[in-house]
Amino acid sequence: MNTLIYTACLGLFGLLAEIFNFRKYLIPILVLGLAIIFSLNLQTWNHPQTHFNGMLTDSNFSTAFSGLALFIMLVILILSTDFYSSTDDEKHISDYMAILMFTLCGALMMFSYANMAMLFLGIETLSISLYVMAGSRRFEVKSNEAGFKYFLMGSFASAFLLFGIALIFGVTGTFSIDGIGAYMRMHADSLDPRFIVGMLLMVFAMLFKVSAAPFHFWSPDVYEGAPTLITALMSTLVKIAAFAAFYKLVSVCFVFAMGKAELILTFSCAATLLIGNLVALVQDNFKRLLAYSGISHAGYMMLAILSLQGSTDSALFLYSVGYAVASLAAFAIAITVFKATDTESISGFNGLGKKNPFLAACLTMAMLSLAGIPPFAGFFGKYFIFSEAFRNGYEQMVFLAIISSIIGVFYYMKVIVAMYSKPANEFEIKPTFSYQMVIVVCLILSLVLGLYPGVFTKLL
C-alpha cells in the first residue's frame, strides 16, 4: 500500500510540475522516484498485511506483480524522453507524466485489492487514464478514434463489472473478496443463480479488459491508433494488470463456481488463441500485428485462469515477465523504426539486417521470445503455463495452444524475414542511446530468465 501512496505522490508531483512550469528535470525525477519505490516495494515481500479495514492487501502476489509494473513504467518513462520530443508534446509533458503515474496507481490497486470497490477503482483509474493517453495525439484522426473507441467500449465493460459486483453484493452481503470466497465455499453445492449471473458478468468484464475473444474487437483499432509508446504500455501493463486482477478474482472468489463458467472460458480461450494467431497472419501494420499477437498471448495466459491450482500464479507471473520484456524491446525498436521511416507497416523493417545489424538482431531476439522459442524467457513462460494446465487436466487446450503456437510463428518470422531478406529502403535508422540501453537491458533480462527461470517458478 505504501507503494500505491508513493506512486500517487509522484503523480501529484507531475501535476504540480505542470502548474509551476517545471518540465526540465521532470522525467529524471520520476525515474528516480520509481526506482526508489521499486526497492521499497521489495520490502513488503513475505510481509502480508491488510490496510484500510480490508480494502488493500500486501501479499507476495501483489509485491511481485507490483515490482513488474514498476519496472514496466520505468522503461516507458525512459522511452518517453525521446518519444515526446516535438514542441506540442513538450507543452503537455507533465500532464502526460502525471497521467502515466495515475495509470500505474490504478494497476497497483488492481494487484493488491481485497475488496470489490478497490478492484473497480483500480480498473477505472487505469482505464480512464488510458482513454486520455490513447487519444492524446489530438491532431491525429486515428488517435482520436482510438481514444473514443476505447472509452466507449471500456465504459460499457466497466458497467458490466459494476452490475456483476452489485448482484454479488446482493447475494453475499459483502464486498470483501474473502467474504465472497467464504460465501462461495459455504454454498458451493447450491449457489444462488444471481451469484452465478453476477460472476459471469464480472468474468465478461475482465475478458474485455484482457482483450480475450469475443471481446477483443476494440484491441487492434485502439492499439493501432494510440501513440506507439502508449500502445507499448497498453499491451504490457494493462494486460498484465488485468490478468493479475482476473486471476486473483477467480482464485479467491469463484474457485468452486468456475465449473459453471468453464464452458464459456474454454470457448473464449480457444477462440482467443485461434483468432489472435490467424488474423495476425494477414496484418501489414506492425502495431496491429503486435495487437493481435497480444490477443494470442492473452489466450495463452487464459490457460492459467482455467487451471488455477498448484503454482499457476507463479507460471502466470513468469509468463508476464517474459512477455513484458520482449514486448518492451520490440516496441522500443518499433518506435525507432517508425520515426525514421515515417510508416508503421512491416515494410519499414525491410533490410534492417544490413542497415543496422545490431537492431535487427535485437528485434529477432524479441520476436523469437514472443514466439516462444528457446532459450528465451517467452519459451519458459509458455512451457510452465502449459505444464500447469496439463497438470490440472486441460490437455486438449494445451494441444490447441501448441497448434496456435505453430501458427503464431509465421507472423513473427514474417518480420524477421523482412529484416534479413528484403532489399533495404533508403532510411537510416539509428536509435538513441537511451533506447539502445532499454533494448539491451530487456533482452539481457529475457536471456537471463531463459537461463535460470527457477527464480520465478516457485515464487508465489
Next chain:
Amino acid sequence: MLTLILLLIPLFASLIALFFKGESVKWFSFIISIFQLVFTLYIYFVFSSINDGLDKEITQSIKDSLSINIDWINSPNINFNIGLDGMSLLMVFLTNLLMPLIILSGLNKNQERPQILYSLMLLMNFALIGVFVSFDGFLYYIFWELALIPIYFIALNWGGPNRATVTLKFFIYTLAGSLLMLFGFLYLYWATPSHNLSWVDLTVNHICSCKQGFIFWMFFLAFAIKIPIIPFHTWQPDTYSTAPTQGTMLLSGIMLKMGLYSLLRWLLPVVPNGVAEYTPYVIALCFIGVVYASVIAIMQTDIKKLFAYSSIAHVGLIAGGIFALNMQGFQGALIQMLAHGINVVGLFYCAEIIISRTGTSDINSLGGIRVLSPRFAMYFLIIVLGSVALPLTNGFIGEFMLLFGLFEYHSWAGFIAGLTIILGAVYMLRMYQKVMLGDVNENVTVFENLKWNEELILAIIAILIFAFGVFPKPVLELVEPIASHIFKLSFIK
C-alpha cells in the same frame, strides 16, 4: 565436468567470434574446432578405458567426470543432466570431426560478414553437442529447438536464390514437429509417477500402453520431419539446394543425425509398446520413402537435388533398420550414421567444387571433368563408392548390418532394403558417369586445380571412408553396450 567443457567451448568461442574482423575469424574457428576434436578423442580414450578389469572406484570417478546432474529448476522438476554413453560419444565425435572440415571448406570463399557466419556455426556446434549429451528430456528439447535458430539464419543470409520462402518453410515445418514433441514431453512429465523427464526414469517408468501409441506419434512426427521420412520430406530438397554449402553440410551431416539418434534415445526406450504397435507401418513408410527417393534421384538432373534425394534414401534405410528392433539393426544404424555423415559431407563438398568452377549444377551440361582434373575425379569416385556402399568403404559395414537386421525382422524387408543398394548404385554411378567421364563438355572449359584446403578435406574424407571401412571395430565396440541396453529397454515388459 569433461562433457561440460566440451559443451561450453563452442558457446564461448561463438561469442568471442563476433568480435573478430575479417578473415581471421575463420582461422580462429578452425583452431577451436581442431581443439574440440582432440578433446573429443581424449574423452574417447578416457571412456573406453572403462572396462571390467578396472577398479570400481576408478570406474566411478571416470563416470563422474563424464556426466553432470545439477538441479536447475525445482518446479517443474528439470535438471541440467548431461552425460556420455557410447551412442552420445559417437555422435559427438561425428559432430566434432565434421566441424573442422566444414570450417576449412570456407577458407577460400569470399563471404560477407564472416564473423557472424562462423559465430552462428559455432553456436550450432554447441546446440548439436547439447542435443547429443542431454539426458534430461526438457534440456534435450531446449537444445533441439536451439539448433534450429543458427541454421535458419545461416541459410537465410548466405543462401542461394529463393531462400526466404524455402528457409521459412524449413523452420516452421521443423518447429511444428518440435512443438508436438513438447506436448509429448509435457504428457510424460505428468503421467509418470516420479514427475521428471530424466532419461533413466523415463525408460524405466513407462506410461500405460493405452496412451503410448498417441505419444509415439507425437515424438515420431517430430523426428520424421527432422530425418526426413516420407511424406514429411518436402522441406528437404529445396533447403539443401538453397542453403550455402556449409549450411547444407551441417544440415545433412549432423543435424539429421539428431533425428536418428533421437529415435534410439527418446522414442524406442520411452514408448516401447507404442513402437511395437506401429513398427510395421513405420518400416513400410521408410521403405516407400527409400524406393520413392531413389527413383526420383535417378530422374534428377540437378546435382545438389540428386544428393538430397539420395540422402533421404539412405536415412530412410537407417530409420527402417532402427525399427527392426534387433542388435544388428541398432549397431548398423549407428555405424551408418557415422558413415553417412562423412559421405554426405564429402558429396556436397564435391558438388560445391563442381558448381563453383563450372557455374552449373545440371549434370547434363557437365562431362569429362576427369580429363581436366584427375585427382578430383579420384576423390569424387572414392566418396561416391562410399555412398554406394562398396565393400572396404565405411558405407558397406553399416548397410550390411542394416540389411542383416531387416532380414531378421522379415525376409521381404531385407529384400526391399537390398533394392535400395542397387538403386543407389544406379543413380550415383549414372551421375558420376555423366559428370566426370566421357568427353569434355563445352560448358566445362577450364577446371582449376584443387586448392590446398579442398584437397585436404577430400583427402581426409577419403582416408576416413577407407579407415572405417577396413577397421570399424572401435566404433562397433563403442556402441555395443548402449545398443544392447536399448535393446533390452525396447521390449515390452
